[in-house]
Amino acid sequence: MDSKMMHTTGFSRRSALKLFGVGAGTVGLGTLGIAPAAAASPVAAGVPAANDPGYWSKVAEMFTLDKRILFMNIGTVGSSPRQVLDVVDSVHRQVARDAESSYSDFADVRAVVAKAHGVDKDEIVITHNTSDGMSKALLGLNLREGDEILTTNHEHSGGNTPLALVRDRFGVVIKRVQLPIGDDQRAEDYVELFRAGITSRTKVIMFSAPTYLTGTMLPIRMLAELAQQHGITTVVDGAHIPGMLAYDFRALGVDFLAGSAAKWQCGPAGTGILYIRNRVTAANPNPLPEFWPVVSSGYPTDQSVDLRSRDQSQDIGRYLQSVGNGSKALNAGVQKVSEIWDEIGRQRIQDHIVGLGDYTKQLVVERWGASALYSAKSDARLTCALTAFNPFQNPADVKSAEKSAAFVSRLLEEYGVEIRNTRLAVIGDPTLHSPVRVSTHLFHQREDVDRLIDSAWKLSKSMA
Numbered sequence: 001m002d003s004k005m006m007h008t009t010g011f012s013r014r015s016a017l018k019l020f021g022v023g024a025g026t027v028g029l030g031t032l033g034i035a036p037a038a039a040a041s042p043v044a045a046g047v048p049a050a051n052d053p054g055y056w057s058k059v060a061e062m063f064t065l066d067k068r069i070l071f072m073n074i075g076t077v078g079s080s081p082r083q084v085l086d087v088v089d090s091v092h093r094q095v096a097r098d099a100e101s102s103y104s105d106f107a108d109v110r111a112v113v114a115k116a117h118g119v120d121k122d123e124i125v126i127t128h129n130t131s132d133g134m135s136k137a138l139l140g141l142n143l144r145e146g147d148e149i150l151t152t153n154h155e156h157s158g159g160n161t162p163l164a165l166v167r168d169r170f171g172v173v174i175k176r177v178q179l180p181i182g183d184d185q186r187a188e189d190y191v192e193l194f195r196a197g198i199t200s201r202t203k204v205i206m207f208s209a210p211t212y213l214t215g216t217m218l219p220i221r222m223l224a225e226l227a228q229q230h231g232i233t234t235v236v237d238g239a240h241i242p243g244m245l246a247y248d249f250r251a252l253g254v255d256f257l258a259g260s261a262a263k264w265q266c267g268p269a270g271t272g273i274l275y276i277r278n279r280v281t282a283a284n285p286n287p288l289p290e291f292w293p294v295v296s297s298g299y300p301t302d303q304s305v306d307l308r309s310r311d312q313s314q315d316i317g318r319y320l321q322s323v324g325n326g327s328k329a330l331n332a333g334v335q336k337v338s339e340i341w342d343e344i345g346r347q348r349i350q351d352h353i354v355g356l357g358d359y360t361k362q363l364v365v366e367r368w369g370a371s372a373l374y375s376a377k378s379d380a381r382l383t384c385a386l387t388a389f390n391p392f393q394n395p396a397d398v399k400s401a402e403k404s405a406a407f408v409s410r411l412l413e414e415y416g417v418e419i420r421n422t423r424l425a426v427i428g429d430p431t432l433h434s435p436v437r438v439s440t441h442l443f444h445q446r447e448d449v450d451r452l453i454d455s456a457w458k459l460s461k462s463m464a
């Protein structure tokens with residue numbers, strides 16, 4: 001049938017399906033034995049063999065990043081592998097062609113993501129991003145006037161905004177511990193900081209791990225244990241965890257962890273991963289916090305559910321996932337990229353990229369001195385693939401937001417290296433600091449770190 005005929009008769013696969021009594025939005029193509037485009041692509045084809053000597057450079061070939069730029073700002077946004085772009089594109093086209101709706105709880109996608117993080121699919125929601133996950137977590141808790149949330153002075157607006165909402169709406173009191181910077185700290189110090197801030201009214205401990213300002217990892221498991229001892233709920237802003245760290249969410253013992261699927265996990269833009277503890281386990285034997293799925297079109301409207309029951313599992317992931325018509329294409333992208341990460345090996349990725357982060361920190365100390373580091377270095381429990389440092393020959397220049405911004409743009413324009421800077425409060429200094437921040441990922445190798453450090457060193461000399 002030529003295209004003209006198709007046009008004049010109005011015949012298409014979609015109308016053919018209608019002739020067979022299959023309406024858009026009711027049954028997928030798979031019902032007729034026609035494989036949907038997403039399912040057609042082989043799992044992670046193109047991942048190099050595990051023992052390939054050029055392993056990481058072949059992994060880098062899976063990405064479409066502009067080779068003229070050394071991109072080291074994954075902490076802001078990742079970049080999807082080619083196969084993920086293809087899946088998203090083909091599913092998007094299939095959905096448009098067949099005018100398919102998707103009133104779905106995306107159970108298959110959540111099952112893949114859940115397995116990768118040691119939990120069950122009723123504990124996972126594919127969100128829009130970290131900020132969406134943080135809002136769903138904090139605004140779903142049963143908080144009342146006078147309750148306290150203990151957090152830090154280094155939080156991102158993605159967490160600070162829902163904190164402000166519960167403060168203004170319910171009269172919840174937000175208290176903040178002041179975080180240290182640099183390498184002169186140990187995991188136990190964080191536990192003591194939080195312990196000192198807990199009162200009989202503390203209902204929630206909320207913190208970023210790692211913080212986006214210094215790249216220091218907070219000791220999640222230790223803080224979760226502290227919270228559990230006091231019957232406190234834990235909400236972790238884990239924007240940087242999915243795709244960077246091979247964490248088993250259940251073993252962490254936290255109640256909520258909101259992350260991005262588009263940063264280190266390199267899924268499509270506009271995707272995130274929210275973990276909601278839905279089990280009473282050895283890692284967290286406390287009752288489940290009272291929690292409401294505040295954004296949902298899947299929560300039963302017939303009063304068949306009692307979410308106040310504190311020890312029984314409800315399908316909380318499904319309630320929060322089902323929100324009107326969803327995106328098959330984005331969800332297919334999240335599934336595909338998760339499978340690719342699983343095939344490479346999440347621990348292998350973590351070892352490679354945190355190793356590159358350690359190497360970055362070591363070179364920073366060799367060139368600029370230990371005091372230039374804003375990230376922790378010596379305590380491995382506090383390190384990750386983010387590194388923040390003062391790149392200036394005159395250390396006081398780190399207090400100039402303009403100079404720091406100029407450093408970032410000149411590094412890109414003159415050396416082709418893309419990083420970012422941050423702006424943060426430092427204990428004992430009334431002026432904010434603006435160090436630069438570097439992300440090392442699976443498409444990088446040690447030579448890339450060498451290039452970054454050499455470029456930053458030369459630029460800092462020319463800006464002295």
Ligand SMILES: Cc1ncc(COP(=O)(O)O)c(C=O)c1O
Binds near residue numbers: 130159208259272
């Ligand atoms: C610690 C932290 N939380 C939240 C966010 C917001 O992330 P998203 O864009 O996924 O909402 C970021 C973004 O950089 C971040 O670093």
